[in-house]
């Protein structure tokens with residue numbers, strides 16, 4: 001073990017509120033090790049992060065057994081695309097890629113604009129808005145629910161279940177999942193299970209029907225796998241995109257010069273979205289486990305221990321990004337790792353980028369300024385260990 005010349009504790013709310021000052025120490029040397037709830041190696045440097053994520057043979061996405069895993073597992077033990085290695089991963093990825101095509105995403109654009117306009121319009125009269133409840137929390141859940149083919153009337157319920165479940169993953173490993181998280185897991189699975197039964201009987205033009213058809217055709221997805229898949233899509237597509245919009249708006253408020261630059265040159269919207277993803281990533285880290293004892297960047301990682309892959313730290317590595325602490329809406333190239341890397345690269349990246357671009361552009365268009373309502377106030381972050389997202393973002397917009 002190296003000497004503890006760094007601080008890393010994703011269970012500490014202070015750390016989660018601002019992890020960035022702790023990354024330079026981790027980026028300086030080889031991967032460090034500590035004992036959180038089990039022996040853990042911190043992979044921070046860009047080159048190390050990329051090499052681990054690309055090496056799916058040496059590093060599995062399976063998780064070590066933790067005592068309450070079975071009770072909170074929203075997938076009820078079924079393999080999912082995110083938690084399976086090849087060949088199961090390859091089979092699941094092929095199947096969903098058939099149903100979740102780039103064309104399906106492109107076709108959503110007018111509808112995403114319409115939903116965004118409706119949400120942003122609500123705030124037209126006011127001087128102050130709360131951007132999370134107004135837009136960031138709402139847009140992604142409506143989009144993913146419509147994509148899956150879930151009734152519009154149930155979006156709020158959906159968001160609540162998804163919040164309760166995601167928050168329960170942030171609890172300290174010693175305390176286990178919250179009762180709200182457990183109840184949400186059961187309710188969500190029951191609800192989506194019923195939608196699958198309905199779509200099998202009466203197919204519609206939605207993603208659940210496409211997945212049902214694809215799996216029935218090839219007989220490659222069991223009933224439990226199909227349900228797990230739909231649950232995963234809902235969870236993966238929800239809070240992540242919420243956090244892209246929230247963290248992105250916050251970055252623009254804290255960098256008024258960059259906000260102005262973007263207002264004057266809208267052609268920077270695509271690079272600005274990539275920069276928001278790099279600068280303050282919605283998914284801060286992911287987890288891998290070496291299948292046998294192995295070495296990364298000079299540090300030996302024992303088999304069966306955890307490797308925390310710190311995407312947010314890699315995005316601030318000066319060896320990869322010149323002046324990484326600077327927000328630059330025109331930054332090119334920008335090979336951030338906020339969507340991961342290798343075979344598990346985010347399946348929803350095109351959708352997330354589209355929603356992020358429409359949301360940020362609409363906010364700039366609608367409001368002559370975006371400014372923190374109270375720049376001195378401490379911002380509150382939601383309780384999840386891997387996801388970084390604001391509870392509230394009060395803004396002055398006039």
Ligand code: HEM
Pocket residue numbers: 081082083093144232233236237238240241244281282283286287337338339340341343344345346347348349351352353
């Ligand atoms: C800004 C928003 C998003 C971010 C930052 C994000 C981030 C990520 C990351 C880091 C991974 C890789 C995890 C790993 O390797 O362990 C991932 C995988 C995944 N994401 Fe996203 N995601 C976002 C939005 C979405 C959306 C909108 C969807 C679906 C509609 C989605 C679906 C998935 C799926 C299914 C996987 C698993 C892919 C695989 O294992 O092959 N994500 N995402």
